Amino acid sequence: MEENLQPKVDALNSKIESANNILIIASTPVDHDSLATALTLKWYIKEKYNKESNIYIFANVLDSAKSFPGFEDNIQQKHPDKVDFSNYDLVILEDGNALRQFFTSKYEQYLPLIKKENLYSIDHHEAGPIGEYIPENTIRIKDSCTSKIVYDYFVKPSGLKLNLEVATWLYMSLSSDTGIFNFEVYKDTFAYAQMLLDLGVDHYKAVEFSVPKEMMNFTVWAIEHTVYYEVAGCTILSIDQHSREQLTERFGKDWENKDLLKYYQKIFMHMVEDYPYGLIFKEGKDDGKTRVVWRCSALSKLELMPILRKVGFVANGHRNAGGGITDKPISQAVADFIKEMEVLLNPNSESNSLYTNL
Numbered sequence: 230m231e232e233n234l235q236p237k238v239d240a241l242n243s244k245i246e247s248a249n250n251i252l253i254i255a256s257t258p259v260d261h262d263s264l265a266t267a268l269t270l271k272w273y274i275k276e277k278y279n280k281e282s283n284i285y286i287f288a289n290v291l292d293s294a295k296s297f298p299g300f301e302d303n304i305q306q307k308h309p310d311k312v313d314f315s316n317y318d319l320v321i322l323e324d325g326n327a328l329r330q331f332f333t334s335k336y337e338q339y340l341p342l343i344k345k346e347n348l349y350s351i352d353h354h355e356a357g358p359i360g361e362y363i364p365e366n367t368i369r370i371k372d373s374c375t376s377k378i379v380y381d382y383f384v385k386p387s388g389l390k391l392n393l394e395v396a397t398w399l400y401m402s403l404s405s406d407t408g409i410f411n412f413e414v415y416k417d418t419f420a421y422a423q424m425l426l427d428l429g430v431d432h433y434k435a436v437e438f439s440v441p442k443e444m445m446n447f448t449v450w451a452i453e454h455t456v457y458y459e460v461a462g463c464t465i466l467s468i469d470q471h472s473r474e475q476l477t478e479r480f481g482k483d484w485e486n487k488d489l490l491k492y493y494q495k496i497f498m499h500m501v502e503d504y505p506y507g508l509i510f511k512e513g514k515d516d517g518k519t520r521v522v523w524r525c526s527a528l529s530k531l532e533l534m535p536i537l538r539k540v541g542f543v544a545n546g547h548r549n550a551g552g553g554i555t556d557k558p559i560s561q562a563v564a565d566f567i568k569e570m571e572v573l574l575n576p577n578s579e580s581n582s583l584y585t586n587l
């Protein structure tokens with residue numbers, strides 16, 4: 230059963246009311262939900278409490294994110310070294326469950342600068358390190374997107390009327406986080422979408438999506454280099470140092486900053502018949518670590534997050550989409566993961582009920 234969030238919501242409202250300096254930190258990877266949630270929170274704080282707040286992002290922001298309506302006027306990209314955290318008596322982290330999604334991998338350096346009682350989290354992901362760090366201040370519920378939590382628990386009860394700009398932010402994050410109503414759909418999702426459309430949101434404009442030619446070419450490369458593991462039901466794209474060189478040659482040395490894998494993740498991973506699990510393993514440029522991104526079907530038998538954790542990854546995200554990192558070299562990480570999947574999916578082996586939900 231989901232916990233009753235109301236006491237925490239009340240506490241955050243009183244905190245906003247008494248705060249002098251409010252900082253909202255949007256999660257990375259930056260997506261429509263982290264942007265819409267930050268902007269809606271800032272709007273709510275201004276409308277209800279007549280207070281200003283800052284929105285910072287401590288990460289690389291792609292051009293596609295910078296074109297989000299309202300970005301330029303309200304959101305700043307910063308280096309955390311340039312921020313006087315002690316200046317803020319309220320810091321809100323949104324749309325992420327891991328501290329590194331907000332404060333970079335050097336989060337241990339910045340966290341002591343913020344008093345725990347001044348740090349809040351609003352999120353729709355699975356439980357994670359933030360919930361462990363500030364359990365009393367974590368407002369977390371599974372829903373389509375974080376911006377909907379802000380609407381349901383803050384905006385709606387306040388009686389504030391949404392304007393078209395805010396409704397558009399909310400609709401863009403809802404349609405984006407659900408893959409245009411393909412996953413993370415709950416019993417009230419369509420009623421909520423209808424409410425936003427009734428305010429005048431243009432559905433087609435909000436979901437408009439086209440793929441740059443370069444990304445399409447990258448997608449072809451990625452599909453061609455994907456390996457199919459039949460027994461494990463997985464497709465795996467491994468990007469090791471050799472692939473990195475190929476990619477740099479073909480797409481330029483800044484290929485990694487262009488989010489070129491986005492379309493491959495959307496149309497390929499978990500979409501191949503009999504391969505409900507899609508993963509990308511990527512070797513770090515110079516840190517020797519291995520990063521993973523996964524997608525799986527909502528009807529898939531196994532949950533990947535606990536399996537990846539078992540083989541040594543720090544993994545976070547949703548049941549059907551997430552990412553992680555390990556110190557293991559890439560070939561070892563892939564081999565260990567495949568072995569684990571094969572054991573779990575082999576009917577002759579003892580299946581571990583921890584991993585199955587069907």
Ligand SMILES: [Mn+2]
Nearest residue numbers: 262324375406
């Ligand atoms: Mn989200």
